[in-house]
Amino acid sequence: MTNIVFKEKIKNLYFIVIGFIPSIIFIFFSLNFLMKITRSVKSHYIKNYNDLFRGIRFKKKNILEIGIGGHDLEHYKGGSLLMWKHYFLFSNIYGLDIINKNFNFFPRINSFVGSQNSKETLNKILEKMKTVDVIIDDGSHYNQHIFFTFKFFFQHLSNDGIYIIEDIKMPFSDIVSDQPLESISEPELFFNTLIHRVNSSNFGEIPEDYFLNNIKKVICNDSQIVIFKNKRDKKKTSYNFSPEKTKEGYIKLSDKINK
Secondary structure (H helix, E strand, C coil): CCCCCHHHHHHHHHHHHHHHCCHHHHCCCCHHHHHHHHCCCCHHHHHHHHHHHHHHCCCCCEEEEECCCCCCCCCCCCHHHHHHHHHCCCCEEEEEECCCCCCCCCCCEEEEECCCCCHHHHHHHHHHHCCEEEEEECCCCCHHHHHHHHHHHHHHEEEEEEEEEECCCCCCCCCCCCCCHHHCCCHHHHHHHHHHHHHHHHHCCCCCCHHHHCEEEEEEECCEEEEEECCCCCCCCCCCCCCCECCCCCECHHHHHCC
């Protein structure tokens, strides 16, 4: 806790106390309440997380959060790790930060030191976790880092897994690529093309593409992308319109009524 002023030391002790409270005590408390006592997560995300996680709160999951908070202050912050620990009563919580934020002494929490842009670091986390059910990327927020981490972890995300990218600063573009998603190396082009193709594939045949075949849907919230993993039906969607339908798009019901 070197170089942390007295006020920050008090905050750090507060987090330690919160971390050791048995999670079962919070079984009837809302995520909004847990956010307040752990002083974590932007409030405009809470409704999104309530909707996303309500159905899995009492299941045993492996949850990874990238970016523990506190910037270069060692052994500090991590309020969101504690929030997830107390919200998901039976899940294991993992955290990654480029600065040492040792939370390994808390029950059901494992923290790692390293860059989200390092394959060696990500492999080490994967080896420990075995399976990954939820990923929340709140790390460096650099698009290249986000892209690298997504391409590495998505293939290891469990079916029905959820991949969340927070505070994403990426301009929307109507320019998309006709290349396979796996061969796109530019982050903005990749995610814009992904969002376009996931939505447009709902209206036709899904091409042979790993990401499209394994992404059920993508939700774009305010500065947040939520990606749901699951196998998709590759069958072509066909629409059979009534032969009575005019080229303008309606059926002349009045003719039938007046017969």
